[in-house]
Amino acid sequence: MTTVLKLGGSVITEKDRPETLDGETLAALASAVAESGVEDLVVVHGGGSFGHHHAADHGVSTTEGIRDVDGVMDVHGAMTTLNRFVLSRLHAEDVPAVPVHPFSAAVRDGDGDLTLMTEQVATMLEEGFVPVLHGDGVVHAGEGVTVLSGDEIVTAVATALDADRVGLCSTVPGVLDGDDEVIPRIEEFQSVADVLGVSDATDVTGGMAAKVRELLALGSPAYVFGPDAVPGFLAGEDVGTRIG
Amino acid sequence: MTTVLKLGGSVITEKDRPETLDGETLAALASAVAESGVEDLVVVHGGGSFGHHHAADHGVSTTEGIRDVDGVMDVHGAMTTLNRFVLSRLHAEDVPAVPVHPFSAAVRDGDGDLTLMTEQVATMLEEGFVPVLHGDGVVHAGEGVTVLSGDEIVTAVATALDADRVGLCSTVPGVLDGDDEVIPRIEEFQSVADVLGVSDATDVTGGMAAKVRELLALGSPAYVFGPDAVPGFLAGEDVGTRIG
Numbered sequence: 001m002t003t004v005l006k007l008g009g010s011v012i013t014e015k016d017r018p019e020t021l022d023g024e025t026l027a028a029l030a031s032a033v034a035e036s037g038v039e040d041l042v043v044v045h046g047g048g049s050f051g052h053h054h055a056a057d058h059g060v061s062t063t064e065g066i067r068d069v070d071g072v073m074d075v076h077g078a079m080t081t082l083n084r085f086v087l088s089r090l091h092a093e094d095v096p097a098v099p100v101h102p103f104s105a106a107v108r109d110g111d112g113d114l115t116l117m118t119e120q121v122a123t124m125l126e127e128g129f130v131p132v133l134h135g136d137g138v139v140h141a142g143e144g145v146t147v148l149s150g151d152e153i154v155t156a157v158a159t160a161l162d163a164d165r166v167g168l169c170s171t172v173p174g175v176l177d178g179d180d181e182v183i184p185r186i187e188e189f190q191s192v193a194d195v196l197g198v199s200d201a202t203d204v205t206g207g208m209a210a211k212v213r214e215l216l217a218l219g220s221p222a223y224v225f226g227p228d229a230v231p232g233f234l235a236g237e238d239v240g241t242r243i244g
Numbered sequence: 245m246t247t248v249l250k251l252g253g254s255v256i257t258e259k260d261r262p263e264t265l266d267g268e269t270l271a272a273l274a275s276a277v278a279e280s281g282v283e284d285l286v287v288v289h290g291g292g293s294f295g296h297h298h299a300a301d302h303g304v305s306t307t308e309g310i311r312d313v314d315g316v317m318d319v320h321g322a323m324t325t326l327n328r329f330v331l332s333r334l335h336a337e338d339v340p341a342v343p344v345h346p347f348s349a350a351v352r353d354g355d356g357d358l359t360l361m362t363e364q365v366a367t368m369l370e371e372g373f374v375p376v377l378h379g380d381g382v383v384h385a386g387e388g389v390t391v392l393s394g395d396e397i398v399t400a401v402a403t404a405l406d407a408d409r410v411g412l413c414s415t416v417p418g419v420l421d422g423d424d425e426v427i428p429r430i431e432e433f434q435s436v437a438d439v440l441g442v443s444d445a446t447d448v449t450g451g452m453a454a455k456v457r458e459l460l461a462l463g464s465p466a467y468v469f470g471p472d473a474v475p476g477f478l479a480g481e482d483v484g485t486r487i488g
Binding site for chain 1: 311313314316317320331335340342343344345346347348350351352353359361363364367368370371372373382384385386387388389
């Protein structure tokens with residue numbers, strides 16, 4: 001059974017303070033992964049305060065690119081720095097985590113369509129490793145380099161590996177309705193579109209609405225939940241909001 | 245016209261001293277690349293003293309793998325460190341170099357056959373970047389992680405991109421015969437097999453004999469030459485030993 005777990009950038013970093021890790025939360029998440037004993041796990045993490053501020057500074061988004069190599073290296077370098085922190089916390093818990101940097105393994109064509117190599121990810125799982133991917137820059141035909149969001153990676157990896165369960169660990173306990181109550185299940189977009197806003201902090205990748213839309217397109221059930229629900233999700237329980 | 249330039253690990257590092265850069269030579273090579281003005285250039289570098297000692301310590305080769313994640317991270321981490329030095333020297337010369345880490349973009353199947361993603365490399369060239377790849381670890385079905393040599397990468401990239409010229413910058417001015425004279429041209433392996441030895445320093449990836457054999461299999465001419473001949477190679481001249 002293949003599981004994809006996304007650790008939201010806002011969860012593992014202080015999103016409003018540039019390049020500041022939320023080390024306590026990250027350590028707790030690493031511990032939850034280790035204790036779950038779950039096999040065939042792919043971890044994806046977002047950019048949070050490591051990626052988004054650099055992206056905003058350089059005016060780069062998922063559709064608007066840059067060719068300035070200093071800008072490209074700022075965004076990619078900050079994301080690989082965050083990735084090293086994530087790997088380090090997982091290694092501290094004896095999770096055999098290995099990095100997969102999407103800038104090295106992905107491309108967008110002139111229509112913006114993404115190709116992400118996943119054969120290496122599948123073999124990493126077979127060999128007992130926990131591949132860790134992350135939001136990153138991606139070379140984009142006609143645009144230079146654009147942003148590749150963690151959520152896009154989740155969709156691409158889950159689809160290619162035919163994942164059985166997808167989990168998005170967010171700062172909120174699920175997708176919230178107008179009364180800030182967790183919506184238990186979302187089966188189509190329009191019914192909840194009016195209650196989905198954008199995140200308060202800078203988020204060049206679209207916030208919760210984009211997450212829900214992408215997760216509905218998956219063939220497998222996806223869950224949105226808060227950090228406290230990670231052990232439950234990894235134990236196979238229904239937690240937070242089930243999408244699809 | 246697409247050019248692939250390999251910078252040998254022994255050229256850019258002090259191969260007998262662990263993790264020691266040959267900064268002077270690397271800076272001169274970066275300057276030669278910048279001054280050539282050559283377009284559509286892919287750079288590949290070897291491991292030298294950053295990769296080979298770790299690989300030897302952990303008993304990992306291109307065919308014998310490891311599953312210990314600390315060993316995997318030692319080899320991969322040392323190579324990404326060297327890659328950052330190479331990028332930094334190229335950036336100092338205003339070369340728009342971007343990293344492509346093969347551990348993120350490659351896999352070997354159970355027969356040891358390599359798949360390396362190259363679509364992103366092609367788009368990087370089209371967008372005006374200089375992709376820089378390097379010897380690395382690679383996940384290998386049934387073996388864990390094995391070594392992926394810079395020379396294997398040169399072969400894979402040159403073949404996939406249908407490169408027009410391939411250059412291997414080595415510590416010697418070409419492939420040498422029994423009298424230490426440069427052989428001007430090699431068109432088949434057996435005629436020179438008896439004069440090709442292995443390198444004096446630790447080289448888990450096979451030395452000159454493996455290089456020649458792989459280069460003969462390419463569809464494009466390849467050149468083996470010393471650091472002084474890099475400007476000539478990039479200017480389109482015949483330098484060192486022509487193979488194929």
